Amino acid sequence: MSALSQETAFAPLRGPAVIRHRLLRASLHNPSFLLGLAILFTIIGIALAAGFLFPGDPQDMVGTPALWPGQDADFLLGTDSLGRDVASGLAHGARVSLLVGVSAAALGLVIGTLIGAVSGYFGGWIDTVLVRLTELFQTVPAFLLVIVIVAIGQPSAPVIALAIGVAAWPTVARLARAQFRSLREAEFVTAARSLGYTAPRIIFVEILPNAMAPIIVTASVMVANAILTEAGLSFLNMGDPNLISWGSMIGDGRPLLRTAWFLCALPGGAIALTVLSLNLVGDGLNDVLNPRSGLA
Amino acid sequence: MTAPLLDVRDLAIGFPGHVVVHGVSFHINAGETVALVGESGCGKSVTAFALMRLLPPTAAILRGRVLFDGTDLVTASPAAMREVRGKRISLIQQEPMTSLNPVLTVGAQIVEVIRRHEPVTRSAARQRAEELLDLVGIPEPRRRADEFPHQFSGGMRQRVMVAMAVACQPRLIVADEPTTALDVTIQAQVLDLLDGLRRKLGMAVLLITHDLGVVAQWADRTMVMYAGRIVEQTAVRPFFRHPRHPYARGLLAASVSDAGDGHYTTRRLREIPGSVASAAHEPGCPFAPRCPEMIPACRAAPPPLERLADGSEVACIISVPSEVPHVAAFG
Amino acid sequence: MSLLSVDGLRTRYVTHGRVVNAVDGVSLEVGQGETVGLVGESGCGKSTLGKTILRLLTPVEGSIRILGNEISDLGQFALLPFRRRMQMVFQDPFGSLNPRQTVATLLSTPLKVHGRGNRAERRRRVLDIVSRVGLPSTALDRYPHEFSGGQRQRIGIARALVLQPELVICDEPVSALDLSIQAQILNLLVDLKRDLGLSYLFISHDLSVVRYFADRVLVMYLGRIVESADHAALWREPRHPYTRALLAAVPRPDPDRPRGPVPLRGELTASEAGGCRFRARCPDAFGRCATEEPVLRKVAPGHLAACHLA
Numbered sequence: 001m002s003a004l005s006q007e008t009a010f011a012p013l014r015g016p017a018v019i020r021h022r023l024l025r026a027s028l029h030n031p032s033f034l035l036g037l038a039i040l041f042t043i044i045g046i047a048l049a050a051g052f053l054f055p056g057d058p059q060d061m062v063g064t065p066a067l068w069p070g071q072d073a074d075f076l077l078g079t080d081s082l083g084r085d086v087a088s089g090l091a092h093g094a095r096v097s098l099l100v101g102v103s104a105a106a107l108g109l110v111i112g113t114l115i116g117a118v119s120g121y122f123g124g125w126i127d128t129v130l131v132r133l134t135e136l137f138q139t140v141p142a143f144l145l146v147i148v149i150v151a152i153g154q155p156s157a158p159v160i161a162l163a164i165g166v167a168a169w170p171t172v173a174r175l176a177r178a179q180f181r182s183l184r185e186a187e188f189v190t191a192a193r194s195l196g197y198t199a200p201r202i203i204f205v206e207i208l209p210n211a212m213a214p215i216i217v218t219a220s221v222m223v224a225n226a227i228l229t230e231a232g233l234s235f236l237n238m239g240d241p242n243l244i245s246w247g248s249m250i251g252d253g254r255p256l257l258r259t260a261w262f263l264c265a266l267p268g269g270a271i272a273l274t275v276l277s278l279n280l281v282g283d284g285l286n287d288v289l290n291p292r293s294g295l296a
Numbered sequence: 297m298t299a300p301l302l303d304v305r306d307l308a309i310g311f312p313g314h315v316v317v318h319g320v321s322f323h324i325n326a327g328e329t330v331a332l333v334g335e336s337g338c339g340k341s342v343t344a345f346a347l348m349r350l351l352p353p354t355a356a357i358l359r360g361r362v363l364f365d366g367t368d369l370v371t372a373s374p375a376a377m378r379e380v381r382g383k384r385i386s387l388i389q390q391e392p393m394t395s396l397n398p399v400l401t402v403g404a405q406i407v408e409v410i411r412r413h414e415p416v417t418r419s420a421a422r423q424r425a426e427e428l429l430d431l432v433g434i435p436e437p438r439r440r441a442d443e444f445p446h447q448f449s450g451g452m453r454q455r456v457m458v459a460m461a462v463a464c465q466p467r468l469i470v471a472d473e474p475t476t477a478l479d480v481t482i483q484a485q486v487l488d489l490l491d492g493l494r495r496k497l498g499m500a501v502l503l504i505t506h507d508l509g510v511v512a513q514w515a516d517r518t519m520v521m522y523a524g525r526i527v528e529q530t531a532v533r534p535f536f537r538h539p540r541h542p543y544a545r546g547l548l549a550a551s552v553s554d555a556g557d558g559h560y561t562t563r564r565l566r567e568i569p570g571s572v573a574s575a576a577h578e579p580g581c582p583f584a585p586r587c588p589e590m591i592p593a594c595r596a597a598p599p600p601l602e603r604l605a606d607g608s609e610v611a612c613i614i615s616v617p618s619e620v621p622h623v624a625a626f627g
Numbered sequence: 628m629s630l631l632s633v634d635g636l637r638t639r640y641v642t643h644g645r646v647v648n649a650v651d652g653v654s655l656e657v658g659q660g661e662t663v664g665l666v667g668e669s670g671c672g673k674s675t676l677g678k679t680i681l682r683l684l685t686p687v688e689g690s691i692r693i694l695g696n697e698i699s700d701l702g703q704f705a706l707l708p709f710r711r712r713m714q715m716v717f718q719d720p721f722g723s724l725n726p727r728q729t730v731a732t733l734l735s736t737p738l739k740v741h742g743r744g745n746r747a748e749r750r751r752r753v754l755d756i757v758s759r760v761g762l763p764s765t766a767l768d769r770y771p772h773e774f775s776g777g778q779r780q781r782i783g784i785a786r787a788l789v790l791q792p793e794l795v796i797c798d799e800p801v802s803a804l805d806l807s808i809q810a811q812i813l814n815l816l817v818d819l820k821r822d823l824g825l826s827y828l829f830i831s832h833d834l835s836v837v838r839y840f841a842d843r844v845l846v847m848y849l850g851r852i853v854e855s856a857d858h859a860a861l862w863r864e865p866r867h868p869y870t871r872a873l874l875a876a877v878p879r880p881d882p883d884r885p886r887g888p889v890p891l892r893g894e895l896t897a898s899e900a901g902g903c904r905f906r907a908r909c910p911d912a913f914g915r916c917a918t919e920e921p922v923l924r925k926v927a928p929g930h931l932a933a934c935h936l937a
Contacts, residue, residue: 187722195737196710209727335805479668481876509878550810552835560817565810571775
């Protein structure tokens with residue numbers, strides 16, 4: 001037997017490829033992915049350092065109102081109609097946007113993956129019921145649903161995140177369902193069943209790691225959408241009144257659009273940049289994780 | 297002596313980073329069936345596709361010439377190649393369901409091939425398509441020409457593929473594992489069909505297969521490939537009687553169908569130990585790591601394909617042309 | 628008592644509103660230490676039969692007994708102790724292993740799920756089975772894509788054996804492998820049978836492999852067993868026309884023994900109800916074949932055939 005063991009000592013098939021390393025190598029060759037990551041990390045960095053860079057409450061009225069960027073050395077990006085520091089608002093707003101965006105997306109992912117997985121794996125009446133439920137949520141316009149939920153609860157950041165998450169899960173559910181439907185026919189799943197593995201084990205331990213790729217790609221887009229939704233809510237003054245967010249800054253700057261348009265442009269640009277970076281990261285992840293993309 | 301129909305000289309094919317086919321040379325004469333035998337990763341399919349310049353964009357022909365009826369296909373223009381494919385060289389692949397367009401009727405697909413290469417009217421082409429379906433043994437050809445691929449069984453679909461392949465009476469058919477996906481009872485019918493048409497229409501066939509039974513029953517000559525090189529090339533009878541290359545001997549010895557009356561209770565199958573992966577970094581003969589007759593000189597350089605007195609070729613420095621049955625080498 | 632006893636098994640599929648009995652009244656037995664070969668072409672139901680026996684599918688009729696215990700109607704939870712005793716080796720070495728799990732995880736999870744031993748014992752058991760199938764212990768930390776087809780099949784075999792089953796159903800275990808690797812794997816299966824006292828139900832479309840590997844052979848056609856004999860008798864004296872056609876169709880690797888005609892008409896089609904289901908293709912069909920379905924009956928000692936003319 002030992003001679004046989006030696007002879008079956010294997011040579012790696014395609015270079016020293018372990019899945020992680022392949023990911024790293026592929027990402028380094030993708031300039032737009034790297035750009036997106038760079039922008040995202042910068043924004044995250046600013047959000048994390050907001051308390052340090054701009055101590056104090058961004059809602060404090062600290063300066064002369066409607067100062068232009070560069071007019072006053074203390075307020076590099078100017079002040080708004082109430083004399084609040086725009087730069088401080090942007091930095092603290094980044095926190096709000098990112099926190100709400102990420103938690104809403106996370107909630108949507110968890111709910112959507114769960115429902116999609118159960119629906120796709122079991123099929124039958126469970127699938128029928130859950131698909132109808134998904135369709136129900138999808139036919140309601142997402143933004144209106146969010147507004148309704150926020151109106152029922154209080155307009156605070158956690159509730160907003162919850163509302164956005166609840167409106168966002170159907171997309172993930174459809175994706176997860178498709179993945180699970182196809183993977184449940186895979187031979188390694190049949191093997192798992194023949195070994196007596198329980199359904200939860202098969203769903204979460206066997207299939208889910210193989211189903212994650214498109215879901216991860218969707219995650220970045222979901223964060224972007226959540227940020228946009230939150231900004232829209234805040235713009236309409238339905239956001240958290242105790243927090244400054246990019247959306248609320250745009251809303252507050254609207255009356256001064258003709259004279260101090262930077263009050264809308266700067267937070268608007270921040271949103272656009274964040275969404276762009278998330279999309280670039282999402283595309284990059286898709287190229288890397290999609291086995292058919294040719295980068296494998 | 298007439299020039300061969302297909303004359304391949306020192307053909308090398310590579311993907312970025314590694315060479316898959318290391319300079320192979322072989323020929324096919326008009327009207328004969330040559331079997332190309334080998335296991336996964338040996339490069340047989342890549343070689344076949346290279347002949348028709350159907351390689352994927354990442355692959356490249358590194359050097360060599362493919363002389364077909366006097367023209368070098370390696371340097372031919374894309375327009376010239378389009379005239380060759382389907383008309384002078386045809387391809388039959390393994391999986392008929394994916395080779396046939398599922399949204400077109402079978403008749404339409406055959407007509408398409410005909411009209412692409414010959415200046416005939418639609419009705420004439422349609423007539424010819426029905427004749428071809430009849431020729432390949434599809435009952436009620438007129439009615440079935442208007443049916444879609446999914447309405448045919450696997451064997452029937454492969455017959456349709458044969459019909460498409462012979463539609464313009466090519467000189468050479470490249471058949472890449474044409475019956476591997478078919479049941480054994482259907483396999484015999486399809487191969488007999490191909491063989492009959494070959495004789496009737498005077499075509500040559502390059503039959504790629506891993507099934508030694510198929511080689512024995514339908515081929516005139518056989519070539520064995522291992523790790524991107526041709527290691528033996530002989531007429532079929534001498535090949536089965538006394539294969540020369542140790543890999544060929546090992547293949548025949550390991551073949552279960554060769555076990556005949558043998559049973560596991562009385563004898564063990566003779567294995568070729570190891571796997572083809574061992575050839576990857578081998579400086580000498582690619583088969584050396586697995587060869588029972590390897591000597592140190594084998595690992596110096598890959599042995600060239602040498603011609604023997606009877607016209608066969610072997611790439612092995614110690615192969616001994618003898619009548620000793622292949623059993624002995626791996627016993 | 629036989630290890631496996633199947634009686635009158637029927638498994639049904641509903642596709643596009645049509646009901647198809649993929650397994651249509653099959654009875655067979657596998658004794659302890661026996662290898663039973665199950666041969667047939669595509670669509671005959673052999674894979675479905677294997678999956679039904681393993682209770683991956685639920686039969687609509689019939690009985691499946693493991694050492695006398697009826698399992699055809701047990702729920703998934705009650706089946707768990709029986710699952711340990713019968714396992715399957717799958718055809719596709721690339722699809723049958725979870726690409727995201729290391730070999731160690733693949734092999735130790737069954738032990739964990741069945742509650743066999745603590746971590747140290749599991750590790751020992753996994754190391755043992757890995758060496759038995761001819762792989763080095765360094766294989767344990769690697770992922771399936773790092774192995775060749777033959778090596779992956781060894782991993783699949785190891786996974787099937789890690790729970791120490793008594794019955795192993797092999798569903799085309801070497802069909803997707805190269806010729807030279809087939810010999811390695813078949814030899815391995817023979818060795819494991821001897822060393823571990825296994826019984827096999829060996830499903831394959833490849834007659835040559837079954838002839839070499841099985842003690843007894845069952846020939847299946849459109850959901851039923853049409854012939855059953857020991858390996859030598861089946862080849863020496865096939866009694867059913869389908870068996871004869873199958874044997875005639877296998878190309879021999881000997882150019883001096885040319886192929887004979889294959890005594891068959893047409894292709895696999897479902898015959899109309901009533902009578903022998905093979906009659907549409909049978910060269911010897913006569914009147915009675917259309918009205919009366921032949922029963923699998925004894926035609927010689929240890930030899931059964933379902934044909935009016937056998």
